[in-house]
Each structure stands twice: as C-alpha cells, then as structure tokens.
Amino acid sequence: MSDTELTGRLLVATPLLVDPNFDRTVVLVLDHDTDGTLGVVINRPTTVPVHEVLPAWSELAGPMPMVFQGGPVALDSALGLAELRALPRQGEDPDPLGWRRVHGDLGLVDLDLPPELLAAEISAFRVYAGYAGWSAGQLERELGQGAWYVVDAAPADAFTLSPEHSWRAVLRRQRGGLALLSTFPDDPELN
Template sequence: MVNEYDQLTAGRLIMASAVMLESNFKRTVLLMCEHSEEGSLGFILNRPTQIRVSEAISGFDDIDMELHIGGPVQVDTVHYLHARGDVIEGSQEVIPGVFWGGDKEQLGYLMASGVISPSEIRFYLGYAGWGEGQLEGEFEEGSWYTTDASRNIVFSEEYERMWGRVVRSKGGDYCFAANSPEMPGMN
C-alpha cells in the first residue's frame, strides 16, 4: 500500500484502517475540511444519532433531521456541511458542490422556506481534530487510509455500509481490508 499521509489534503476522505479499534473512529469515514502543518479538522460522515436538529439547535424548531457525531472534539458545538454555497453567505467550499458552515440564521430561514432540502445538508455535533504532527503520526502507524471525496459520499444515507464501500473502492489490498471482520481475532 502507498504512503497514505502523502495524499492527505483538505477535501479528501480519510477512513479508519481495518485495525483501528479506538471507539471514536472505528470504521468511520471522515471528510477533511482543514489540513495544514498546524493541524487538521474533519467530520465523521457515518455516525448518525437519534437526536433531532429541532431538539438541539435553537431557531431550527421545524427541522426534523438527525444530527450526526462529527467527532469527539467540542461536542457542545454544531457544524454543518451543505450543497448550497450559492445561497448561504460565509460558506467555505471543501470540494466542488460541498460547503462547510455559513450564516446560521440565513440557513434556518432557507430551510424553513424550502429553498434548502434535507438531502442537501448534514448537521454534526463536534468535530474530529488533530494537533500539529498528530494525524501524520497516526498515518505512519497505519491507522488511516485516504481517498477522493465526492458529494455523493458526503450526503449518502448508507451509513452502515459507507466504510466498507469507500475502502473497497480503493481496490487491490484494500478490498481485503474492507472485508475483514470488525474484531481482529474473529476470522
């Protein structure tokens, strides 16, 4: 397998390797939104919760969508990825067609008025973050894989199968990793 860390940039997916057992990240797929020498930030795409947006975010009382676990850092904050950077001021484009953040009040109005549909947005509690050199070290240990991100993956609702499908899409030896049992001794 190639040196995965060399391929990491903002706008890429990282997937927990088959040997990652840490509970916050086991079999997760994350979209990297920031990556620099100072550190990295991303959101877990395949960890929905039973909590509704209307229960967690003031001013979003009519939004009956699930929140997702974005990561273990600052779990008292809410973030969002969306496909409507054309109408939400202050959005930051992560990959073509996928934006991060923007004006929260404007977002609430646009969702309530039907301009933005639930299929165009995901809300996250917290985020995944790494300090300087931390993620690089985890890549060197073999804890992560990386691949191209796409809008279809970011907004997919196939949460339980996402990890296997994304890892398998890399081909070669990654197909074996994607088919490995969750518990390493169980084969």
C-alpha cells in the same frame, strides 16, 4: 502530504485502529494546514433529531434529519455541512452568503444565520455535533503509523442515507487490497 492533498478527502480508519472514538470511522477532512487538521466523522448518526437542537435548520436536514457525531472534540458545538445545488458560474459571486467552500461543492454553513439565506442554494445538509481534530503534525504521524487510509471522497459520501455502511462501501470502491479490506470482520478472532 500537502494541505491540498488532504482537504476534501476521506480518512478511513484501518481495521487495526482500535481507538473507540475512531473504530470503523470515515472522516471527511474539512481543513488541513500547518496548524493541524479538522474533520467530521460522516458515518455516526445519533438518535437526536436536528429539530431538537437547531429547530430553524431542521427543514433542510431531511431525508435523514438526525444530528451526526462529528468526532470526539467539542461535542457541545455544532457544524453544518452543505452541498451547493450548482457551483457558481464564472463572473458570479464565488460562494453564497453563509457558506464557506471546503472542496468542490461541499462547504461549511454559518449556523448563526437564518437558513432561508441558503435554502435555495443547497441540495443537501447535515449537522454534526463536535468534530475530529489533530494538532500540527499529529495526523501525519498517524498516517505514518498506518492508522488511516486516505482516499478520494465521492459526491454522495457526506450525505449517504446508509452511513452505517460507509466504512465498507468506501473501501469496496477502492482498487486492489483496500477493496478486499471491506470484508474484514468486525472481530477477526471470531473468524
């Protein structure tokens, strides 16, 4: 797959992916190039409120103001993901200060800047502790082994208020066999 084919898309863990770091996860790919892949798991909220780790940003984190576990790598670091209220019009500055486009109206936020710089520009915001990362070629190998489904992201996926249902919901909206997999039991041996 080319770089543009993965950035901004979702990786949905197959039912056979048994790595506890990725069991039933949905990963939003933030960057994919020849050096590797970076993403965040969008369906693992923690019990830690944003105001405990980034108090200045907590007002923007509602209505679900919890830190999400973005992946198993660098859990002591934070990434901010935000959706713009509107894409810039032709002739306007392409991106607001402190926001870097990932795909469409989704982008990463510079959490070192004052949130007031972006508050009027964004409609949704989430904080992720850590990230999911793959070295060069690693994700392609995992895709070849059938560990992940690659699907298009819907606008609401990154900011759903029901992240615990994301794995099933994303699969359910796909066509064919992937929709059927949304009914795959948590433990197939009990079926």
